[in-house]
Amino acid sequence: MRPSEFQINGFPVDGVVPKHETQAAEFLKKYPDFDGRGVVVGILDTGVDPGAAGLSITSDGKPKFKNIVDCTGAGDVETSKVVDAKSNGEYLEIEGLSGRTLRLSKEWKNPTGKWHIGSPMNDFDKKQEWSTFGPVDLLSYGVHVYEDGNITSIVTVCGTHGTHVAGIIGAHHPEHPELDGAAPGCQLVSLMIGDARLDSLETSHAFSRACAEIVKNKVDIINISFGEDAGLPNQGRVIELLRDELSGKRDVVIVSSAGNEGPAYTTVGAPGGTTFDIISVGAYVTGNMMQAQYNLLKPVNDTPYTWCSRGPTLDGDVGVSIYAPGGAITCVPPYSLQNSQLMNGTSMSSPSACGGISLILSALKAREIPYSASSIKKAVTFSAKSVRSEFEIGMLQVIEAYNYLVETKDTIDRDVSFKVSGPQGNRGIYLRESADFQEASRHTFTVSPVFYDGQESLKAHFEMQLTLSATEPWIQATEYIMMAGTGRSFAIRVDPTSLTPGFHFGKIRAYDAKSQQRRVVFEIPVTIMKPFEVTDNTLSLKSLTFEPSKIERRFITPPKGTTYAEIRIRPLCKLEASSMLWICTNQLLPQTKHKDSSSELILGIVENEVTSKTFKVNDGYTLELCLAQWWSSLEPMLLDIDVTFHGIKSTAGQSLCLNASAGYKRIDCFSLKKEPFKPKVVFDRFSDSYRPVSAVIKPLKFRDVLPDGQQLFETVITYKFDIKEKTEVTLKFGVPEHMYDNGFNGIFFMLFDAQKQLIHYGDMYPRPHELSKGEYTVRLQLISVYTQVLETFKDVPLTLGRKLKKEITLPLFANHIDFCDNKKADYGNATIALDRPKSFIIGTDLSADIYPSDVNPHSILMGSMKFNDKSSIPASMFLPPKVVEEKATTEDENEENLVRLEVDILSKLKGAEKDKHLKNLLSMHRKSLPVQLAKLDNAKDDQERLSTVDMILSLIDVSALSQYFSNEAKTSELAVKNVALENKMKEEKAAYIKALQVKSEVFSRQSNVDLEAFGKTVQTLMNWVEDSDTKLVNAKRALYTKSGQPALALQSLLKALEENGNSREGDVKTLLQEAITLCEELKWPFWKQVFEKLVIKKAPPYGYALF
Structure with missing residues (x-):
C-alpha cells in the first residue's frame, strides 16, 4: 500500500x-x-x-x-519428615532437610508441637491461592497436600x-x-x-x-x-x-x-x-x-x-x-x-x-435440556458446514448444533452411541492394497447401541426402524433393518473393480425411518485408495501445477524388491523466491505407527535447481505419494517430478543377525535393477542386558484410584550397572514402545548415581543420555490394575546400548575358499543387476584384540549391513566366548598359588581366628607380596600401616618395574608376550601404587606431618598414575591442605569429586563439607553457598526421588 x-x-x-x-x-x-x-x-x-x-x-x-x-x-515433594520445635527466646527453631535451622513464630498455633517441613499455602481447590517464585522468573505455582502432609505437590506449568x-x-x-x-x-x-x-x-x-x-x-x-x-x-x-x-x-x-x-x-x-x-x-x-x-x-x-x-x-x-x-x-x-x-x-x-x-x-x-457425550458428537458432526472435504467433514457450527440438540431432545437414540464393528473389529471399510481390488468383496458388520451397567431396562426397550442408503453406486447394503438393544448384523458389498486408480470415498448412512427430516442415526465410511503399478521402475509426473494448499496424490504398488526410492523435482517456471513443497510418503504396515512406515520431506523449490531426495519403501504395501504446496507459499509452481524405485534384497531379510561363533555367514543378494554394489558390515554400537536385582509390587495411594473404583498397583524394578568411562547410553526395557495403545497404565524410569542423585529419567521411548564414569541404579515403575500383569514383568531385562569407541568392520570374502585363505574381497566398481545376483561371505570370528575392553561375551554388537551408499539393513552379532590361554605352571608358581589361596581364606575369617591365620602366614611367607598386602588391609593402626608399607616397598625392584613399563610401550604388537612376567609386573605395580597411596593417607592424618616426606611420596605417586586418578587426586588434596594452600586443595577436591563422585565408595557429602570449610578459609562466601546447595543435590537427604 x-x-x-x-x-x-x-x-x-x-x-x-x-x-x-x-x-x-x-x-x-x-x-x-x-x-x-x-x-x-x-x-x-x-x-x-x-x-x-x-x-x-x-x-x-x-x-x-x-x-x-x-x-x-513431577512436582511432588516428600514432606514426610516430622520434627520437634525447640524454643529459642522469641522464636521456635526446627531443623530442615538441608540441615539449616528454620525460625518460626511462637504465635503460630500447633497443638502437637510437630512440624512438617514446607511453606504454608492452602490447597488450590480450597481457596484458589497461588503465587510466583519471584519477581524475576514470574513462574506461577499453587500447591496440593496429599497423604496427610507426607507429599506436597507444587503445581506449575x-x-x-x-x-x-x-x-x-x-x-x-x-x-x-x-x-x-x-x-x-x-x-x-x-x-x-x-x-x-x-x-x-x-x-x-x-x-x-x-x-x-x-x-x-x-x-x-x-x-x-x-x-x-x-x-x-x-x-x-x-x-x-x-x-x-x-x-x-x-x-x-x-x-x-x-x-x-x-x-x-x-x-x-x-x-x-x-x-x-x-x-x-x-x-x-x-x-x-x-x-x-x-x-x-x-x-x-x-x-x-x-x-x-x-x-x-x-x-x-x-x-x-x-x-x-x-x-x-x-x-x-x-x-x-x-x-x-x-x-x-x-x-x-x-x-x-x-x-x-x-x-x-x-x-x-x-x-435443563438433557444431553449425552454421544448426542453432542452427533450434533456437531451432522450439523457442520460443508468445506468440500473429501471425507465430508465440515466446520463446527455452534448455532446449528444447538438447534439440532433441541430438535432431537426427545428421540429414542438421543443418548445412545452406536458401536460399529466389522471384520477384525473395524469401524469402517478401508481398501488400499492390491489384493483388495481383484474382485468385489463382502463385509459383515454388527451395529449395536451401547448401554452400560444400570441401563438394562433401556436396553430391553430399545428398538428403532432404520433405512440404509449408500452414497456411491459401488457400495451396496440392505435397505431396511430393525435395530434392537442387542444390535443387528448385515452385509455390505463393495465393488471397486471398475474404479479408476486413486481416492474414492462413500458411506452407508442409517436414517431413522420414522423421521421426516431423514435424520442420520449412524454412518459406516468406505474408503478406497486404489493403486497402480509403475513400469520400468519409474513414475514420471510431467508438468504438475501447484498453488497454495493444492495437494497431488498418487497410490502406487511398488515394484517387487523395492527398498527405497529417489524423487527428483525440476521446476519449469520462474519463481521470485523459494517456494515450499511438502512431500509425504505413507505405507500401512500391520500394528505399526505412522512414523515408522512413512517419510516426510519439506523442500524449498528454487528456479532452475533440480532437487533430489531418497526415502524408504517397503514392497508389498501400497505407497501413497503425497505432494502439497504449503498453504502460505504464494507463488504457483509448474514441476516435473520423477520417482525411481531401487532395491537390493538379501537372504538376510529385513535385518541381519550373526552368531560370531559360527565363523562365517554366506549372504545372497538380488537387485531390482542395475545398482552399485559395495557391501559392508559395520558395527558402531553394542548393548548389554541386565536382570533386576529386586522388584517390589504394592498398591498406590488414593490419587491412583480410577473412576470405576479400581486400584492401581505399581512394581518398582531395580537394576544396577557400572560405566567405566564417559559415554552415551540408551536404556531400553522389554515393554511396548507405545503410549496410548499400551497395556500398562504407566511406564517410567529414573536413573540415579551411587549417591542417589537423580541423573536422568524416561518412559517407554528410548533416548540417548551421556553418563560419566561411575556406578548407577535404575528404578523402573510399571503401573497396572492387574497385579498378575506386574508379576509377569518383574524380571523384565534392561538393555543398555552404548557407542563403540571405534567402529568394527567385518571382513568380507568372495567365497568360502577365499575365507579359508583369508583373501578379502575387493568390490571396487562392482555392480549388481536383476539377472546378476551376488553372493559373499562374512567372517565373524574376529581376534579378541578388536573388541573394546567394556565389550564382553554377553554383549551384542549393533550396526548395519550396507549394500551401497543408499541401501542398508540393520545388523547385530552375538559375540563368541573369550579365548582361554593355556599356561604351564612351575613349582614356584604352584607354591605362589597356594599362598594366594591361603590369603583368600583369610578374607573369610573373623576376629581372633583371622589374626592367628595371618600370623601363621607371616611366619611362613614373610616376603610374599600377597601376604604383606593382606597384612596392610588388616593393619590395626597407622604405625603398623607404615611399617607394612616399608616392607612392601622393599620387596619391589622399582628400577626393574620402571624399565619394564617404559619398554612395554615400545614392544611390537607382533612380539610374543611373556604372560607370566606381564602378570608379575602388573601385580607389583598395583602393590607399589597401593603402598604409596596408603602412605599418603597416613601422612594426611598426622598432626605434625613431615611435609617433605609427604611431598616426595605424592611426587612418586604422580610418576605412576594418571593425573585424574582418584588416589593421586586425594593425596594432592591432603598435601595442599597440610601445607596451607587451600585454593590448590580445593582444586584437587573438585577433581576428586569429578573422578570419585559417582562411586558407592565415594563420600560425596564429606568432600563437599570439606569444600565448604576451604571456602570459609578462603573467605569465598558465594562459592560456600554453591557447595552448600550441592550437598543437598549430590547427596540428597531424602534418598531416591519420588516417581
Missing part, C-alpha cells in the same frame, strides 16, 4: 481469536447468558498458568479456575502450550471482549499431563490420574490438545478410560486434536483421531486469520492447514470429526515475558471447538 492510500480501517481483531467461523460469536450475541456459565472445562495439557492475562475471572465474576493439578508427579489452549477456550478480558475466548463464562480445571521431566511429553500414569480428577472436580467437557502415533486404533488402557469411563459412563464430552502429521492420509493421532466417541478436530485457516495472524502479501482460499492430519484410521473410521480454526493469538504464561503469542496446530483447533461446544452445554444446562 502506498502512503497516499493509507487509511485507518482498524485491526482485523476477528482473526485474533477466531469465533465467527464456528458461529461462536453469533451464538454469544444471540444468547449472551449462555457464554459458558455453569460449564466446567478440563484442560489436559502442559498446565495452565493462573497468572496469565484473561484467566482471572469468568464473565459473571467467578474465579476462572476451580482447580489446578499436576497429574504427572511445563510449557506455554496449555495456557494458550485455555485462552482460546475461555479467556475473559472485561475491557477487551474482542480478545475473549469462545466461552468466557466457563470455569477451568487445569490437569497437567505433560511431564516436565520428559520435556512436557504426556504419560499414561498422568492420564490415569487426570481421569480420576475429572470425576472428582465434576468436569463437563475436556480438551486434549495432545496426541501421538498409535499402531492399534481405539485400544489401550488410556483409551479405555477416556472412551468407556468418562465419555461412555459419565457423559463427559471429550474434544481432542486430530494431529499435525498430514497431509498424507491415515495420519491421525491417538487419542483424538483414533478413538470412538471422541470429537476429533482438524485445523482450518480462514481469510480473517490470514489477515490478523500471518501477514501474507496476498490472500489465499480458506483451507485446512497443510500439516493437518487426515483420516481414515487404520480400522476405517474417518478420523477427523469436524474442522475449527487452527490458529490464535492469545495468552501465555507471564514467565515467557509476553502477554500473548501466535500458535497454530490442531492443538489450537481443538480448544476452538471445545469453547464453542461449551456454549452449547451452557445453554442446554441452563434450559
Whole structure:
C-alpha cells in the first residue's frame, strides 16, 4: 500500500481469536447468558498458568479456575519428615532437610508441637491461592497436600502450550471482549499431563490420574490438545478410560486434536483421531486469520492447514470429526515475558471447538435440556458446514448444533452411541492394497447401541426402524433393518473393480425411518485408495501445477524388491523466491505407527535447481505419494517430478543377525535393477542386558484410584550397572514402545548415581543420555490394575546400548575358499543387476584384540549391513566366548598359588581366628607380596600401616618395574608376550601404587606431618598414575591442605569429586563439607553457598526421588 492510500480501517481483531467461523460469536450475541456459565472445562495439557492475562475471572465474576493439578508427579515433594520445635527466646527453631535451622513464630498455633517441613499455602481447590517464585522468573505455582502432609505437590506449568489452549477456550478480558475466548463464562480445571521431566511429553500414569480428577472436580467437557502415533486404533488402557469411563459412563464430552502429521492420509493421532466417541478436530485457516495472524502479501482460499492430519484410521473410521480454526493469538504464561503469542496446530483447533461446544452445554444446562457425550458428537458432526472435504467433514457450527440438540431432545437414540464393528473389529471399510481390488468383496458388520451397567431396562426397550442408503453406486447394503438393544448384523458389498486408480470415498448412512427430516442415526465410511503399478521402475509426473494448499496424490504398488526410492523435482517456471513443497510418503504396515512406515520431506523449490531426495519403501504395501504446496507459499509452481524405485534384497531379510561363533555367514543378494554394489558390515554400537536385582509390587495411594473404583498397583524394578568411562547410553526395557495403545497404565524410569542423585529419567521411548564414569541404579515403575500383569514383568531385562569407541568392520570374502585363505574381497566398481545376483561371505570370528575392553561375551554388537551408499539393513552379532590361554605352571608358581589361596581364606575369617591365620602366614611367607598386602588391609593402626608399607616397598625392584613399563610401550604388537612376567609386573605395580597411596593417607592424618616426606611420596605417586586418578587426586588434596594452600586443595577436591563422585565408595557429602570449610578459609562466601546447595543435590537427604 502506498502512503497516499493509507487509511485507518482498524485491526482485523476477528482473526485474533477466531469465533465467527464456528458461529461462536453469533451464538454469544444471540444468547449472551449462555457464554459458558455453569460449564466446567478440563484442560489436559502442559498446565495452565493462573497468572496469565484473561484467566482471572469468568464473565459473571467467578474465579476462572476451580482447580489446578499436576497429574504427572513431577512436582511432588516428600514432606514426610516430622520434627520437634525447640524454643529459642522469641522464636521456635526446627531443623530442615538441608540441615539449616528454620525460625518460626511462637504465635503460630500447633497443638502437637510437630512440624512438617514446607511453606504454608492452602490447597488450590480450597481457596484458589497461588503465587510466583519471584519477581524475576514470574513462574506461577499453587500447591496440593496429599497423604496427610507426607507429599506436597507444587503445581506449575511445563510449557506455554496449555495456557494458550485455555485462552482460546475461555479467556475473559472485561475491557477487551474482542480478545475473549469462545466461552468466557466457563470455569477451568487445569490437569497437567505433560511431564516436565520428559520435556512436557504426556504419560499414561498422568492420564490415569487426570481421569480420576475429572470425576472428582465434576468436569463437563475436556480438551486434549495432545496426541501421538498409535499402531492399534481405539485400544489401550488410556483409551479405555477416556472412551468407556468418562465419555461412555459419565457423559463427559471429550474434544481432542486430530494431529499435525498430514497431509498424507491415515495420519491421525491417538487419542483424538483414533478413538470412538471422541470429537476429533482438524485445523482450518480462514481469510480473517490470514489477515490478523500471518501477514501474507496476498490472500489465499480458506483451507485446512497443510500439516493437518487426515483420516481414515487404520480400522476405517474417518478420523477427523469436524474442522475449527487452527490458529490464535492469545495468552501465555507471564514467565515467557509476553502477554500473548501466535500458535497454530490442531492443538489450537481443538480448544476452538471445545469453547464453542461449551456454549452449547451452557445453554442446554441452563434450559435443563438433557444431553449425552454421544448426542453432542452427533450434533456437531451432522450439523457442520460443508468445506468440500473429501471425507465430508465440515466446520463446527455452534448455532446449528444447538438447534439440532433441541430438535432431537426427545428421540429414542438421543443418548445412545452406536458401536460399529466389522471384520477384525473395524469401524469402517478401508481398501488400499492390491489384493483388495481383484474382485468385489463382502463385509459383515454388527451395529449395536451401547448401554452400560444400570441401563438394562433401556436396553430391553430399545428398538428403532432404520433405512440404509449408500452414497456411491459401488457400495451396496440392505435397505431396511430393525435395530434392537442387542444390535443387528448385515452385509455390505463393495465393488471397486471398475474404479479408476486413486481416492474414492462413500458411506452407508442409517436414517431413522420414522423421521421426516431423514435424520442420520449412524454412518459406516468406505474408503478406497486404489493403486497402480509403475513400469520400468519409474513414475514420471510431467508438468504438475501447484498453488497454495493444492495437494497431488498418487497410490502406487511398488515394484517387487523395492527398498527405497529417489524423487527428483525440476521446476519449469520462474519463481521470485523459494517456494515450499511438502512431500509425504505413507505405507500401512500391520500394528505399526505412522512414523515408522512413512517419510516426510519439506523442500524449498528454487528456479532452475533440480532437487533430489531418497526415502524408504517397503514392497508389498501400497505407497501413497503425497505432494502439497504449503498453504502460505504464494507463488504457483509448474514441476516435473520423477520417482525411481531401487532395491537390493538379501537372504538376510529385513535385518541381519550373526552368531560370531559360527565363523562365517554366506549372504545372497538380488537387485531390482542395475545398482552399485559395495557391501559392508559395520558395527558402531553394542548393548548389554541386565536382570533386576529386586522388584517390589504394592498398591498406590488414593490419587491412583480410577473412576470405576479400581486400584492401581505399581512394581518398582531395580537394576544396577557400572560405566567405566564417559559415554552415551540408551536404556531400553522389554515393554511396548507405545503410549496410548499400551497395556500398562504407566511406564517410567529414573536413573540415579551411587549417591542417589537423580541423573536422568524416561518412559517407554528410548533416548540417548551421556553418563560419566561411575556406578548407577535404575528404578523402573510399571503401573497396572492387574497385579498378575506386574508379576509377569518383574524380571523384565534392561538393555543398555552404548557407542563403540571405534567402529568394527567385518571382513568380507568372495567365497568360502577365499575365507579359508583369508583373501578379502575387493568390490571396487562392482555392480549388481536383476539377472546378476551376488553372493559373499562374512567372517565373524574376529581376534579378541578388536573388541573394546567394556565389550564382553554377553554383549551384542549393533550396526548395519550396507549394500551401497543408499541401501542398508540393520545388523547385530552375538559375540563368541573369550579365548582361554593355556599356561604351564612351575613349582614356584604352584607354591605362589597356594599362598594366594591361603590369603583368600583369610578374607573369610573373623576376629581372633583371622589374626592367628595371618600370623601363621607371616611366619611362613614373610616376603610374599600377597601376604604383606593382606597384612596392610588388616593393619590395626597407622604405625603398623607404615611399617607394612616399608616392607612392601622393599620387596619391589622399582628400577626393574620402571624399565619394564617404559619398554612395554615400545614392544611390537607382533612380539610374543611373556604372560607370566606381564602378570608379575602388573601385580607389583598395583602393590607399589597401593603402598604409596596408603602412605599418603597416613601422612594426611598426622598432626605434625613431615611435609617433605609427604611431598616426595605424592611426587612418586604422580610418576605412576594418571593425573585424574582418584588416589593421586586425594593425596594432592591432603598435601595442599597440610601445607596451607587451600585454593590448590580445593582444586584437587573438585577433581576428586569429578573422578570419585559417582562411586558407592565415594563420600560425596564429606568432600563437599570439606569444600565448604576451604571456602570459609578462603573467605569465598558465594562459592560456600554453591557447595552448600550441592550437598543437598549430590547427596540428597531424602534418598531416591519420588516417581
